[in-house]
Amino acid sequence: MFHPWRNPRRDNDDDRRRLPTANAATRVTAPALLAWITAAIAAQIAIILLLRGLRPRVPVPVPPPPPPRETGAWPGWREFRVSARGYEDAGLTQCSFRLTPMDGQALPPFQPGQYLTFALPAGPGGGLLTRCYSISQPPDPDGYRVTVKRAGVVSGFWHDVVQPGDVLRLRAPAGRFVIDAEVAVPVVFIAGGIGITPLLSMLLWSLDAQPGRVLHLYYAARDEAALAFAPLLERLAALHRHFHLHILCDAAGRVDGPRLASLLPPAGRHIFYLCGPAGMMAALGAVLAEAGVAAADIRQEAFGPAAVGPQSGHGAFTIRFETAGRSIGWDGQDACLLDFAERHGVAVPSGCRAGSCGSCETAVLAGEVRHLAEPDHIPAPGHCLLCLAVPETDLVLAA
Numbered sequence: 001m002f003h004p005w006r007n008p009r010r011d012n013d014d015d016r017r018r019l020p021t022a023n024a025a026t027r028v029t030a031p032a033l034l035a036w037i038t039a040a041i042a043a044q045i046a047i048i049l050l051l052r053g054l055r056p057r058v059p060v061p062v063p064p065p066p067p068p069r070e071t072g073a074w075p076g077w078r079e080f081r082v083s084a085r086g087y088e089d090a091g092l093t094q095c096s097f098r099l100t101p102m103d104g105q106a107l108p109p110f111q112p113g114q115y116l117t118f119a120l121p122a123g124p125g126g127g128l129l130t131r132c133y134s135i136s137q138p139p140d141p142d143g144y145r146v147t148v149k150r151a152g153v154v155s156g157f158w159h160d161v162v163q164p165g166d167v168l169r170l171r172a173p174a175g176r177f178v179i180d181a182e183v184a185v186p187v188v189f190i191a192g193g194i195g196i197t198p199l200l201s202m203l204l205w206s207l208d209a210q211p212g213r214v215l216h217l218y219y220a221a222r223d224e225a226a227l228a229f230a231p232l233l234e235r236l237a238a239l240h241r242h243f244h245l246h247i248l249c250d251a252a253g254r255v256d257g258p259r260l261a262s263l264l265p266p267a268g269r270h271i272f273y274l275c276g277p278a279g280m281m282a283a284l285g286a287v288l289a290e291a292g293v294a295a296a297d298i299r300q301e302a303f304g305p306a307a308v309g310p311q312s313g314h315g316a317f318t319i320r321f322e323t324a325g326r327s328i329g330w331d332g333q334d335a336c337l338l339d340f341a342e343r344h345g346v347a348v349p350s351g352c353r354a355g356s357c358g359s360c361e362t363a364v365l366a367g368e369v370r371h372l373a374e375p376d377h378i379p380a381p382g383h384c385l386l387c388l389a390v391p392e393t394d395l396v397l398a399a
């Protein structure tokens with residue numbers, strides 16, 4: 001017969017001697033035993049909790065936060081297939097490329113306005129060149145779209161060589177030129193030429209995610225044939241009463257200061273997003289400042305080599321390029337050490353030329369440099385970004 005205190009598999013004389021029997025004076029009923037077990041477990045839990053409470057608190061190491069420019073990023077390069085391409089303007093100078101990840105995994109969200117960095121086999125002999133392009137669509141877990149304007153060798157590679165089915169390597173979306181969350185504050189987007197691309201991403205996202213937010217887009221191009229996404233923009237303006245589209249066509253293809261001053265929306269706080277040639281943005285910055293717009297409400301991203309601005313380092317210094325075996329005098333004529341190196345025939349890698357891609361990162365072996373703007377790509381200790389750096393002293397660079 002089953003005995004409540006006896007394991008039938010260990011039913012031997014020794015066990016019987018250690019366990020109480022049914023005839024013992026301390027006879028225990030099954031409900032009482034259950035109560036003992038419950039009480040014992042409860043006591044153990046209480047002791048464990050007490051000990052945990054008394055244990056000295058050891059600080060738990062907190063991993064460093066990811067760089068602010070990256071959202072949901074993957075490390076290094078990831079392969080994408082070009083799944084489609086198509087022109088966005090009547091002049092056939094601005095072509096969009098749709099990219100889908102080779103691994104089939106959903107893409108992390110990005111912040112509208114961010115860009116992608118590409119390693120493109122567009123150099124001599126198929127050598128890799130690094131270039132950055134704004135994403136021209138709102139976040140989509142299935143893929144990205146970039147839109148490239150034909151303007152030089154690398155953009156020519158996109159237009160003439162890259163076809164659906166090709167595989168390209170990308171770094172994760174990055175960049176600080178992103179739309180804000182202040183829904184109650186109207187937005188003014190100002191785009192010059194291909195500067196429309198990050199603003200289009202912001203606009204499309206805001207129309208969907210910030211319903212009712214008042215949005216103005218001033219979009220300048222040389223002529224109607226150079227307007228990208230024109231049918232889409234006109235359709236959106238017809239659909240959304242709070243979206244106001246202002247197309248500006250002139251020979252320069254940019255919004256000039258006086259014209260903007262005459263077109264600015266009525267008084268009141270607005271947040272301005274500017275993207276276009278650096279010269280255009282410098283002029284607009286002055287107009288907006290004169291109109292009393294707070295500096296914090298003017299967000300901008302230039303493209304092209306002039307993005308950094310003409311703030312060269314002062315003074316005459318000797319710059320030694322160690323790998324090239326050259327020592328050259330810095331005369332302050334160049335906007336940055338990258339321009340300086342290239343002007344003197346010293347080969348250094350480059351990509352975005354605006355502190356974003358990290359291609360021009362170079363070790364500073366001796367001396368001091370100054371970065372003219374806060375880079376998106378943070379260089380390693382003892383390194384600088386040649387595209388943003390000017391000398392403060394004589395230098396020895398690893399390049």
Ligand code: FES
Pocket residue numbers: 349350351352353354355356357358359360361377385386387388
């Ligand atoms: S060229 Fe991209 S960081 Fe300098």
